[in-house]
Amino acid sequence: MRSIKFAASTLLVLSLGVQAETMTRDNGAPIGDNQNSTTAGANGSVLLQDVHLVQKLQRFARERIPERVVHARGTGAFGNFVASGDFSALTMATPFAEAGKQTPVFVRFSTVIHPKGSPETLRDPRGFATKFYTDQGNWDLVGNNLPIFFIRDAMKFPDMVHSLKPSPVTNVQDPNRFFDFFSHEPGATNMLTWVYSDLGIPASYRQMDGNGVHAYKWINAQGQVHYVKFNWRSQQGVKGLSPSEAAKVQGNDFNHLTNDLYQAINQGQYPKWDLYVQLLKPEQLNDFSFNPLDATKEWPGVKAIKVGTMTLNKVPDNFFAATEQAAFAPSNLIPGIEPSEDRLLQGRIFSYADTQLYRLGANNSQLPINQARVKVLNHNQEGAMNMATGAGDVNYQPSRRLPYAEDGRYKAVQTALAGTVQQLAIKKQDNFSQAGAFYRSLSKVRQGYLVEALAGDLAKVKDAGTQHVMLSYFYKADADYGSRLTQAVKGDLAKVKTLAASL
Numbered sequence: 001m002r003s004i005k006f007a008a009s010t011l012l013v014l015s016l017g018v019q020a021e022t023m024t025r026d027n028g029a030p031i032g033d034n035q036n037s038t039t040a041g042a043n044g045s046v047l048l049q050d051v052h053l054v055q056k057l058q059r060f061a062r063e064r065i066p067e068r069v070v071h072a073r074g075t076g077a078f079g080n081f082v083a084s085g086d087f088s089a090l091t092m093a094t095p096f097a098e099a100g101k102q103t104p105v106f107v108r109f110s111t112v113i114h115p116k117g118s119p120e121t122l123r124d125p126r127g128f129a130t131k132f133y134t135d136q137g138n139w140d141l142v143g144n145n146l147p148i149f150f151i152r153d154a155m156k157f158p159d160m161v162h163s164l165k166p167s168p169v170t171n172v173q174d175p176n177r178f179f180d181f182f183s184h185e186p187g188a189t190n191m192l193t194w195v196y197s198d199l200g201i202p203a204s205y206r207q208m209d210g211n212g213v214h215a216y217k218w219i220n221a222q223g224q225v226h227y228v229k230f231n232w233r234s235q236q237g238v239k240g241l242s243p244s245e246a247a248k249v250q251g252n253d254f255n256h257l258t259n260d261l262y263q264a265i266n267q268g269q270y271p272k273w274d275l276y277v278q279l280l281k282p283e284q285l286n287d288f289s290f291n292p293l294d295a296t297k298e299w300p301g302v303k304a305i306k307v308g309t310m311t312l313n314k315v316p317d318n319f320f321a322a323t324e325q326a327a328f329a330p331s332n333l334i335p336g337i338e339p340s341e342d343r344l345l346q347g348r349i350f351s352y353a354d355t356q357l358y359r360l361g362a363n364n365s366q367l368p369i370n371q372a373r374v375k376v377l378n379h380n381q382e383g384a385m386n387m388a389t390g391a392g393d394v395n396y397q398p399s400r401r402l403p404y405a406e407d408g409r410y411k412a413v414q415t416a417l418a419g420t421v422q423q424l425a426i427k428k429q430d431n432f433s434q435a436g437a438f439y440r441s442l443s444k445v446r447q448g449y450l451v452e453a454l455a456g457d458l459a460k461v462k463d464a465g466t467q468h469v470m471l472s473y474f475y476k477a478d479a480d481y482g483s484r485l486t487q488a489v490k491g492d493l494a495k496v497k498t499l500a501a502s503l
């Protein structure tokens with residue numbers, strides 16, 4: 001009787017004419033019945049010996065892994081990066097070694113604060129993370145759509161994120177909480193102005209630029225250093241939504257960003273971005289009214305050079321395997337690219353790899369999406385879910401028996417230091433001028449969207465002190481901007497001016 005059932009299921013031919021394959025349990029054994037549990041007689045209890053049922057329920061209950069603590073909702077795509085020239089005079093980084101050189105990539109776009117499954121129409125910066133599978137290991141450029149950030153020191157990141165996440169009491173995001181935090185953070189004025197502009201709700205991921213935000217170092221074979229900022233420019237143009245457009249899109253399709261990217265790629269309309277770099281010599285770092293290694297600042301007036309173009313041309317076959325399990329880390333660097341001394345970046349260099357050891361496990365770099373496309377040779381070993389096969393009994397270095405060698409060309413670049421160990425904020429903060437310049441660069445219509453969206457949230461702030469401190473920051477950035485916001489929330493302009501004068 002059993003063998004007849006088995007044969008019937010293997011030979012089952014669907015009405016579509018497709019020959020069905022026999023299902024198996026995780027141990028590979030064929031499954032006899034995926035519809036009915038094993039019971040003791042017609043009316044008896046279900047038996048624990050139904051190992052297929054038990055395994056199915058166990059695996060189901062374990063389907064979720066912790067969502068990313070930030071950037072939980074994302075959309076990924078594969079593609080390639082093609083260098084537009086030979087930039088070896090500036091960097092040893094191999095994707096830039098010669099014109100036409102191709103490097104495969106995986107990109108994950110994301111929202112930041114809102115959880116997995118939340119509407120993609122909510123205001124947020126957007127993540128733009130690129131994994132370059134280079135021939136010298138993986139390089140992750142983990143950036144955002146906006147060119148700057150809220151804070152300049154990693155010490156403040158968990159507090160800032162707590163203030164932006166839902167209240168621990170109500171589980172609802174609350175402007176009273178995040179403006180309370182930002183009223184102590186004048187350096188955030190620039191980023192808040194960008195986030196509340198129409199760029200805080202992109203029309204599509206394709207119509208969004210990307211930015212590395214921080215300065216990194218480019219290092220050439222002679223050990224010469226340039227500070228470098230990276231900027232992806234969308235060939236599709238850049239488009240954000242006004243508050244009323246966003247409300248309309250949210251009503252129609254709150255997955256508009258994911259749906260747009262999948263549809264475009266599946267229809268063969270492959271989106272493209274050009275990669276630009278801005279370069280500064282170390283001796284130029286003091287030439288500005290601000291510190292160029294401050295992540296709240298752009299580098300206005302520094303020439304941008306195009307170094308390549310990226311095309312995204314394939315969506316993953318499985319969302320979880322690729323997009324959810326992707327581990328992007330600013331510490332995934334390759335020869336020719338090092339972190340700058342930017343304090344925010346220095347914190348990120350630690351934080352991502354650390355969270356991924358928890359979120360995905362000790363061997364997350366062995367998952368296919370994260371695996372380097374070159375041989376990984378070191379003596380890191382074991383740990384949960386290890387898929388590597390050992391290379392004999394020499395699991396240490398140096399050794400005469402297994403001569404793995406270092407290569408001195410890839411030592412850290414030497415950097416001169418001066419001063420004392422200290423805990424002090426950076427000098428030359430210049431907290432407001434770039435926010436004002438950005439406001440003035442917007443058309444009248446876009447200034448209107450910004451004032452509408454920002455005043456909408458500032459009006460919810462119940463504490464008049466917090467509200468007026470925030471208004472004074474925007475007034476200090478630009479008097480027209482601050483006055484319009486003050487008027488919109490029915491604030492006290494004289495008080496705002498007095499507070500702004502003391503900044």
Ligand code: HEM
Pocket residue numbers: 067068069070071074108109110126127128129142143144149153154155157211212213214295326327328344345347348351352355356359
């Ligand atoms: C000290 C400041 C920051 C800290 C501590 C921090 C921390 C984190 C953490 C823990 C994650 C989750 C990673 C994971 O689970 O795989 C994350 C994701 C991300 N962060 Fe940050 N972050 C910081 C600032 C920034 C900045 C300045 C940017 C943009 C330049 C940025 C862009 C991203 C992106 C794009 C992701 C999502 C990566 C992905 O798609 O998987 N973060 N961040």
